[in-house]
Amino acid sequence: MLYDNTVEAVFLERPNRFIAKVRLNGKEETVHVKNTGRCRELLLPHSKVVLTKSDNPERKTQYDLIAVEKAGLGLVNIDSQAPNALMKEWLTGKFDVIKPEYKYGNSRIDFYLEKGSRKYLVEVKGCTLEEDGVGYFPDAPTLRGVKHIYELIEAHKKGFRCALAFVIQMPEVTEVNPNGRIHPEFETAFEEAVKAGVKIWFIGCSVTENSLIPDTNRIKVEF
Numbered sequence: 001m002l003y004d005n006t007v008e009a010v011f012l013e014r015p016n017r018f019i020a021k022v023r024l025n026g027k028e029e030t031v032h033v034k035n036t037g038r039c040r041e042l043l044l045p046h047s048k049v050v051l052t053k054s055d056n057p058e059r060k061t062q063y064d065l066i067a068v069e070k071a072g073l074g075l076v077n078i079d080s081q082a083p084n085a086l087m088k089e090w091l092t093g094k095f096d097v098i099k100p101e102y103k104y105g106n107s108r109i110d111f112y113l114e115k116g117s118r119k120y121l122v123e124v125k126g127c128t129l130e131e132d133g134v135g136y137f138p139d140a141p142t143l144r145g146v147k148h149i150y151e152l153i154e155a156h157k158k159g160f161r162c163a164l165a166f167v168i169q170m171p172e173v174t175e176v177n178p179n180g181r182i183h184p185e186f187e188t189a190f191e192e193a194v195k196a197g198v199k200i201w202f203i204g205c206s207v208t209e210n211s212l213i214p215d216t217n218r219i220k221v222e223f
Helices: 082-091 143-157 184-196
Strands: 006-016 019-024 027-033 048-053 063-070 074-077 097-104 107-115 118-127 129-131 134-137 161-168 176-178 199-208 211-220
Touching (some): 006 027, 019 048, 082 161, 082 199, 118 134, 143 184, 176 184
Parallel strands (some): 027 063, 134 176
Antiparallel strands (some): 097 107, 199 211
16 A cells, blocks of 8 residues: 655654654644554654645645654554455455455454355454564554454354454564563463464565555465
8 A cells, every 4th residue: 555745754752652752843733643642662862754645725734643663673563454455455356355454243343355165254453563574463462353353263163264364564573473571361361262273364565654564575375
């Protein structure tokens, strides 16, 4: 996926999870953060960040913060809307039917897919947390994420081919582990899903200031 109107800035602070203060063209600017996760290891004072400028003049914040440079790793995309958009692009042409936001049970699963007679349910998670070359999810407790995993387990029992897909929004990292330190229940649900037969997909991505693109060398997917 591609971004328009990108510009570099310097991160100053994050007063709350929705906004940040940055230095842009020598002036302080308040911008919208397109990720409500903690991102504490990423959004550090004086870090280089990437912004996109909105074409809506009525917005209170004219810029969205979409990426940040992490020392020793490179540019990390933190746009929480990007994983689903990228996944839809990547799935196109690989399946006969693609339906986003599919209602199943008491949840909306990110994608319902068909390939021939096979039916799939795929839940997408974006990974931005890296430690020692390994990705971890989540970076904050996610009750919704746990709920969706158990929905996938039940769907698998009923004949769907189910997958939990991690879009890795940073370079080099090839796999993602459940972050039991942050959310033990997610780790438990993840392990139960694997035992039940839910597939784990890894979509490693190349990140630039104006793009997030699947890296064919870091894609591990089993249909």
